[in-house]
Structures are given as structure tokens and as C-alpha cells.
Amino acid sequence: MDLYEYQGKELFRRHGIPVSAGRLATTPEEARSAADSLGSEVVVKAQVLTGGRGKAGGIKLADSPQEAEHHAREILGMDIRGHVVKKVWIEEASEIAKEYYLSLTFDRGAKKPLFMFTTQGGVDIEEVADKTPEALAKLHVDPLAGLQPYHARRLLFAAGIEEPGEQKQIAAIVEKLYAAFVAEDAMLCEINPLIVEPHGRVKALDSKFTVDDNALYRHPDVAEMRDLDAYPAEERAAREKGVTYVKLDGEVGILGNGAGLVMSTLDVIAQAGGRPANFCDLGGGGDAQGVVDALEVITPDPQVRSILFNVFGGITRCDEVAQGILDALGRMEIAQPIVVRLDGTNADEGRQILADASPPNLHVEETMLSAARRAVELAGH
Amino acid sequence: MDLYEYQGKELFRRHGIPVSAGRLATTPEEARSAADSLGSEVVVKAQVLTGGRGKAGGIKLADSPQEAEHHAREILGMDIRGHVVKKVWIEEASEIAKEYYLSLTFDRGAKKPLFMFTTQGGVDIEEVADKTPEALAKLHVDPLAGLQPYHARRLLFAAGIEEPGEQKQIAAIVEKLYAAFVAEDAMLCEINPLIVEPHGRVKALDSKFTVDDNALYRHPDVAEMRDLDAYPAEERAAREKGVTYVKLDGEVGILGNGAGLVMSTLDVIAQAGGRPANFCDLGGGGDAQGVVDALEVITPDPQVRSILFNVFGGITRCDEVAQGILDALGRMEIAQPIVVRLDGTNADEGRQILADASPPNLHVEETMLSAARRAVELAGH
Amino acid sequence: MAIVVDRDTRLVVQGITGREGSFHATRNKAYGTQVVAGVTPGKGGLDVEGIPVFDTVTGAVAETDANTAMVFVPARFAADAIYEAVDAGIRTVITITEGIPAHDMLRVYNYVRPRGITLVGPNCPGALSPGKANVGIIPAEIFAEGRVGLVSRSGTLTYQIGHELTRLGIGQSTIVGIGGDPVVGSSFIDILEKFEADPETELVVMVGEIGGDEEEKAAVFIAERMSKPVVAYIAGFTAPPGKTMGHAGAIISGSAGTAQAKKEALEARGVRVGTNPTEVAQLVADAVGARA
């Protein structure tokens, strides 16, 4: 679960990492009053779960509450990479002497948390990694032994931080970032930029904070930060039904069980000359209700012209899926033709159930490839 | 550093381990008022840093504040294995249905904390270990992975705890005891007995708690619990001077550098037919002040009839020790003959210094054995 | 032989009295796996379809010489179950449970792997050595005894490929689902290494997906350390980009993580990559035929 900048900064603050004072606003008027209460110069920052908001004009400096209101009016409603801005963060403006980069990531390959630190912050860190890799200090932490003071020293000296005041502050931030990472079950904590103000104070000016969904039960406060509005309506609906759904641009609606098989189905549709309309994983829910739920998620998409059920029974039983399809057809109006391919546990029984019922507009295919070709054909390609 | 029962229970309480309400008293009157404020039946318990107080009559049940005062009067001042009782702990009396034993120790061999648990508590645990080892559940905890819930389960099932209410309470105590052990840098946390009251509540009825001296800087609150009065006056004086001193029963006063060498010197004195009057380790303090300090600690002992300096120079320089002896002789009156044996760093210089000064009653010997024999001889054996 | 599970596997099922635990323990036993014990704290002394239940894994090991554990306990207790199994002397732990917090597994992994334990999963279908033992939820009837090893991040996709192989008359030595969680107990390389050492395996099929760089690392391993042929499949050419791990993720792996990048990395090292499950099976048939 990705957090907004302001939410990540709230967690930073709780763990003692210095951030600027700020307030959230959802209307221009709130932005004005926030700026008013903060006093002095403020920055109006679009809150979106995507990068690139600076270039898109989603971050603006305001000299006065009036100007903050004005900027907020421009930024609220703005579309940044497909994300509509619904909230802005009004924050005290900072003077920036230096911009560093500090992150702590879950390194899946090494199976250890990984710190990355460079004095070349504020820019695209992938470019730093690519062009001047020697400028990027990296360091793994053993999760059992935990963070030791030397980790911070190694990062600081490798990155060439020589000013004792900075060394001390950044070492403390490294320690607190690790504590936050572990305490909050984070997958990523990124500070870009980590700034040094002219008078030497070090502060997190931005925040990227991702928390492990599987661990949210331990963090009800973080779980409450989830903003359902940040996701497209149909994905939200799917989430409520326990179905994994991602909208795509094509015409063939796809339902399958298991992410790998569904991805493979998408690929096979493409190979057959079609375009998948969605990614939809039934998960373990191959029973009648699960099938109905999934169909309710994908059929409202006006682009869908045919539907492909690709199910390989394991725990999921094909006879249940077949029954689920029939139930769904009984309960709802489905205009599009449906192609069904069943294999694995109780596939014969499942096919028999469908053959016995023989609903109109339902086509049973023997193999994944033939099913894909048929679905593409029925979509009108 | 060993803690008194009442201090260990205070740490238990802070870490959520259930203990009885109680108050400390240093006079019979205080005991009475403590009993009065606790209400109902109380137990008057001698606070001494040694075992066996129950058998010695140091634990008494009182039905009334008057009786508590009476018992406290008897117990205060009592000598239990050489320890004079100066404090009593007045505690609400508990009804005992079952007595268990739970401890967490620093296992030096395995280099891991070790839990021990048995339902045969309240008695001498060494006897349980000896006679019915199968009744004593033991379990190491990896200090990096830390305590896991299964550790408690293994202890509980191995010891045969089947009552779910007890399982739950003891599992929680196991968890809290581990947390206390780690948080307080403990070397030992022992609860004997861990009682089950008739209505099923589990509680620590006694406490043995030892904290690592080297870690006291992290625990100023625990460091303050140290009771200097608990040690003999001469050991206390030595401690203040940074000298390790233990009084023994013989006639040959011994000073050496390094615990191993001093122990070996004691043995050699015994082999030569003498009896050591003390164990006294100068440590690294072989300079003049260190020698004076050490002599000030051992010479007041009226049993001492000769003194043996056995020094092997390493970091300690023998010439400094020699000078220290001369300084000490100049500064204080020493009646007993002194035998000096110097070897190692600057031994020749040291011997020369002593030879040049040739103070009366000071005998330089070449070897540890001859020095020991001479000291024994001079002690009048 | 075979790998991970075989005729010597003596299985203890942790969480055996749960709905899924009892169902699959029974099913694994029916397949012929030596399911010697189950563990559910507080239910020691009971049995599940003839499988004795113990309070602790230590108790189960002492009584039954179990050497392999299958973990079916709920996610929030799963890490504890794995520690318990390992400390009880279990040498292979297969964790089916999904939804285990990544930090829990991070600590488990770093504790368990240096001890030489084989850890498979979590969030995986388990391991099946056809004709020998089935530990987990893989539907054994799809597979057949043979000499092709199969390792996959995905569940149903594995079944699909196994199905296609079996249909062509190609049996399998062992099928291992490694799972797709952030921390997997065994990576592709760990399993490839075992297949390379297994005399009963002559070719390996590796089934990967978009994301991460484990397939790229496996490509290097295959080129440098494997004598046996490997056929690969990568799913997700058409997949939506999905969530990224921020910028840091791509820097760590130095890989785009796309299916195309993975395919190219594998092909650059001489691994044949099929474009769909049917083609993968055909490539295996060609290779096995070529070797026969």
C-alpha cells in the first residue's frame, strides 16, 4: 500500500525524522486557511500516488494565503499521469542549500533491507545510479542483527559527508528511518530530497512510503490511511468483492484463476491477434458467487466484446466454476459471448454441466490456445 | 549485580509480570504501618542477597499489623549465612494451589539465553534437575531471532501444563520475562515459586534478578538499586578504590595483578603450607597510588601476618610497582613483613629499585614458589 | 531421489486440524506421501484420519522422525511455525500459507537459510515428485512420473504446463512452486541447483513472470553452472505495468523486470523460451527427443 507524501511524512514525524510543518487541504479555501495558519511562505503540493508531479505543475510556491488558494485552485482537479488531484499538502517553504537522497528498500534478491544514499538528491535517482554509480552508496542491513551505528558511518563516509553536524543529523535519520521501516512493516521508505538548509538543519522534504499489505493487520492506523478514491471505480468495486482486477484497453474480457495463468492468457490473446480488456484473477473464488462477482466487475466495461474464462482446476474445482457460470447467466444479463476453457480438477464434470445446460452464446473450447483464438474471433477481430 | 527480591519484583512489575502488592520496611514500626496499609494477611520477608532465608526463619506470615511488627522485630538484624537483615519486604499473603519454577539464564556454554521451567517449584531446583531431570523443561532462545511464541508452547507442553488459563498466563509471563531479561541486560531472572492461586491466577512469589555490571551504564535506575551496605566494610572500601578484594581466613596477605595470577598465588601459598588472608587483585593499577590503595585495604586485617606481592609485568611495569611499594612504605606504617616477587616488564629495574632502597622488613624473591614459601615462613608457620 | 520431497519424506503438517490443513494432509497421504504427524497446539493426542496430532513439532519429531514440515497455519502465526519446525530439527519446510508479512519472512529467511534448511514458499502450491510424494496443494493427477523438472513462481500456470507436458507423454521428476512473495524461501537458482544435482532429472522447465530479476539471475546461473538443458516460459508480455517498488526497486535489480527483458536475458544465454504453455511443452518434447 502506497502512502501519500503527507501520510508518509506523518509516519516520519512519529518516528522522529524531521519534516516541515504542514496541513492538508481539499479545497482552495482550506488551502488558504492552511497557509494562513502556517504563516510565511508555503508550498502547495499535489497529493497523488505517482511521480512527476513537479514537472506537471503540481508543486507551487506561494507568498501569501491568497496565492496558496490560487495555486490550490489550479492544482486540485489536475490530472497527473492518470491520477486526479483531490488533495493538496500546504507546507512551510524551506530554503535549500543541498539536496541529498536517502532510501531504505526491501531488497528481494538479497533478502535484506537496503539503504541507498547519495549527495546527488532531488533528481532522478535512476539516472544517478546509471551515470555515476560510484556516487550512490548502498548498504544492506542484516535483519536479525539489526541496524548498527557503523551502517550510518559507512553510508556517510562513502557518500563523502564531511561536515560533523550533517554527519550527526543524517546518522540519526538513518537510525530512525530503519526503526520506521521495521516498525511499520514498510517495503520502501524514500526521502528525495533530504535537504540541508542554509543554517545546516537536515530535513525530509518529500516522502515515499510503501507498507506491506499483508502486515496491515498490525497497523490499523496505517490501514485507515488507505484512500479508496485513489483507484479507478471498477478496480475499487473489484477490491470490495475480493477480485483482482485491472482495466486494460482491449476488447476481450478475461477471467482466470491464478495471476500467472491470467497473465499467460493475456499473452495468448495478444498472440492470437486480440487485445485483452482486463486482467481479472478469480483467485481461489471459483464458486458461483465468485464467478458472479467477477462477471459483475468486467461486463460493465463497454469495450468488452467477448469474454474468456480460462480456468485450470487445482483447489478450484471446474464443476463449481461451470455451475457458477450457469448461475451467473441465470442471475444477470450478459450480452457478450462467453468462451470457456476448463482443465484440471473435475474438468470433465464441468464441461458436462455446461454441455447439459447449453446456454446460448456460451462456447466451450478444449485448449487454452483454441479458446483464446475463439474469444478473439468472437470479439470481432 | 544481584538485586534483592523486592527490587527484582519491581522490575517484574514494570515488565508486566504479576507480583503481589508489597512495601519495604527497615524498622518494625514501618513494617506495622506497611501491613496496615496493605490490609488483610501479610508475609514479612527478610531481604538478603543469599538463599535459605526460609529455613533460617526469615519469612513469616502475619495475621495483623501487630504480628507483622513482631515478626519484623525478630527478622531485622538476623544473620542469614553471613548476611545481616536490614530490610524486610511486607507483602500481601497469597493462597497457593500450585508451585512452579521458571527461570531465564545466560548460558555461557551455549551462548544463548536458556529457559528452565518445571511444575516442581518451590523446592530446591538443583534437586529437581538431579533427581527428575525429565520434569525440568529446558529451552534455548536464539538471541538474534528472539523469542517466538512456540518457545512458550514448548515449555508449557514439555512441563505438562494442560489448563488453558494457566497456559495463557504462563505464556505471557515467559514472553515478559524474556523482554525483561533483554531490556535490563539480565544475567539471570528466576521465579521460584511461580504460583497458581486457587482461583487460577498465576503470579511470581519470589524473584532472583541479576544484572550485568558491564551494562549498568544503560540502566541508571537499576544501578541506583545497588546496596553498598550488603557487602563487608573492607570489600566496600576496596571497591571504592577500584581494587578487587575478598577477605579470607588465613594469615598471608596477598596482592597480585590479574585474577588468574592471584588465584594461582593463593593456591601456591596453600601448597607451601600457609593460608591466604585475602584475594586482592591490583588490576591494571600497578602505579604508586594503586599499591598504596591495595595496602590500605589489606593491612587493617588483624589476621594478616605477612604480605606477598606477586606481580608479573605486562602492561603493568614492575619498576612502577616497586616505586609504589616504596611510596606506600613512606606514607604508611606497615607492621607486617613484605615479600616481593617481580617478573615481566621492567622486572630488573624494579628489583634494582627495591635493592637500592632496601627498606627493612622487605624481602625480594626470585620466583613465585620461593616467594610463597618465604611469605608462609614469615607468617610464622 | 527427485528433489525437495521423495519417498524418504516423513511429513508433519502444521495446522493439521484446520479446514485446509486436514483436507490437504489427507489428500497428500492418499497420494502415498508418508504423512506421519500433524501439529496443532492443544490438540495433541487427537488424530486426523489416522494421522496423529501433537502439541509441538518437537513432540512430533521425537515420536515420528518427521523430517519435512508443511505449514498451513494462518498467516500471522506462520513465521512462528517455521521457526518451530526448524528448531525441532526439520530439514525441509514447505509453507503453503499466503499473506505472511514480508518482514516476518525476511527474519525467518535470514535465520533459517544459513542453517542449511530447504525452505519452499510461502504462498506456494508446494512440491510434488510424481509417484513418490506430494506435499502441498498441487493436483497430482495432472502430472506423471518422468525426468523433467519443473520450477515455477505461479500455481495454476504450473499446472497448465504440467498438463501440456503430460499430454505429450513427458513425465516429471519434481514440480516445485516457489511462490511469488517478496521473500521466497527458495529462489529459481536454489531449485535449479537441486535439479542439476538430481540424477533423475534430465531437463528443467522454468516458469517465470514479470517483476524482479530472479529470472535474469537464473539465466546467468544456467549459463555458468548447469549442464542440463533448461526450457523457460515467461508470463506477462501483455500485462499491465502494475505497482512499482518506487525507483529504488529497479536500481537494486538493475533490470527493467519486463517479460521481454527476461526472455532476452535467457535467450542470450542459450535458454529456449516458449511463447505459450503449449509451445513450451513442444520445446521440451523436441529437446528430450533430441537427447533420446
Added chain:
Amino acid sequence: MAIVVDRDTRLVVQGITGREGSFHATRNKAYGTQVVAGVTPGKGGLDVEGIPVFDTVTGAVAETDANTAMVFVPARFAADAIYEAVDAGIRTVITITEGIPAHDMLRVYNYVRPRGITLVGPNCPGALSPGKANVGIIPAEIFAEGRVGLVSRSGTLTYQIGHELTRLGIGQSTIVGIGGDPVVGSSFIDILEKFEADPETELVVMVGEIGGDEEEKAAVFIAERMSKPVVAYIAGFTAPPGKTMGHAGAIISGSAGTAQAKKEALEARGVRVGTNPTEVAQLVADAVGARA
């Protein structure tokens, strides 16, 4: 050869700019030890009597190929220093610092030892291989090159015994002070094992003390695993009982921990035990003579 330290030792001294660190680093270097680097954070770029100082051990290793670290930093920073050395690739860490909290060392030990690192100390005088290298505070002039290994829990007592040996013309291969803290990085057994494997050592002297059961365990190890003769000395027959670790301590070890018990355990397994340092040296002389 020799053990722990030898001519291949390339030493980095952690805490080199401290009073003791600089004194002993210089002294060890003067003896002939390859003292290639020192570390004090923030003092990188300086030098101590020609020994270059680095900010981090990683920096020191990168520049100087140091393979051994001597830790002289204050007790509360010592555990961090050991972790740093090990993570920088150092394979032998000798910790002189005394007063390190036992829980710190507990974690360090369990982290470091499974990685195959040689850890000596803390609170120990170090290791000396006469004529080859001296790492620590052992006064080298007492000792002489030769073929007797010496391992001890005690500092000055070790010097006494070395002195007695040298006086009889018996030189030493390596002298190792393992220290007497609750957690020692190398136990008697760890060092005995190294001496057994060292072709330059023909006999070992083990110097123990009252307390614990490491001498008893060593006795079993000597009987079962060592071909070389061992002569032992135990100090503390007349010692005061001292603090006990409560009742639990004696239960753990199953030993009384007395000098007498240790002596008996050793003699029961054929190890000769001298009653004082002079006799120990004589027993060694007899044994070496008998073998010559």
C-alpha cells in the same frame, strides 16, 4: 602457520587514535606484525606512527587488504566495531576491550560465529605467535619461538607460565588469551581444535580457572578429538567461592565448577595437570623431552 595470527596477518586496529590503541598498535608493529591500517571515524587520512588511519573498516580493507582486526574501542562501541569488521570482510577479530555488556557479545557471537569468523576475546590479552606476529597486549619478550601452544582464560597467569617455559628453553608456537567474560568469542575447544590442526604445534598447554564448565568440555574434546598431548593448569583451588549464578548456573553446566572438579575431569581423560606454574613447565619439558 601458527594459529590465529602469523606472518600473513594484515592487521587493522580499530580505535587506533585512542591512548591504548595507538600504544599497542605501535608496539605490535615494532614486533614485526604487519599493522597495515587503523580506523577511527572522522580521522580518516591521518596516520599513527606511519600507520594510515581510515574512517571505516571497509575503507581500510579496500586500501590495505587487511584480514585481521584488533578492537580497542571503548566498551559501549565495541560490539558495533566487531560487526563493522566482519561486514567489511575481516576474518579474524581480536577484541581487547574489557567491560563489554554480555548481551552485546551474545548477539555479536551468534551473528559472527556462523559466518566462519575467528573471534578472540573480548577482555583478553590477544594472540602472539613468537617470531611471527603479536596482536594485542601480550609482552612478547617473555616468550620464545617454539612448538608449544598455549591457551588461557587469564592474562598475567599466561605470562607466568610462558615465562617458566621459556626459562626451561621451551618456545611457543602461539599464545592465545581467550578472556574470561561470560561470552568469549573462542572457547578452549575452538583454540585446541586449531592447535590440533597446526603442524607447527606439538603440545598444548591449557590454563583454566574455577567457574563454568569449559575446562570439563575441553577434557572431553581432548580425549575424543586430539592426538597431540595437552598439559593443563587450573587456578583457584583455594579461591573464595565468589558469586554464583544462582541455582540455574550449576544446572546448566552440570558441573560444580570447582578447580578440583576440573582437575579430575582432565586427569580422568589422561591430561596431566600441574599444581603450580613451575610444575606445569616441568611437565611440558618432560613431555617434549620424551617425544624428542
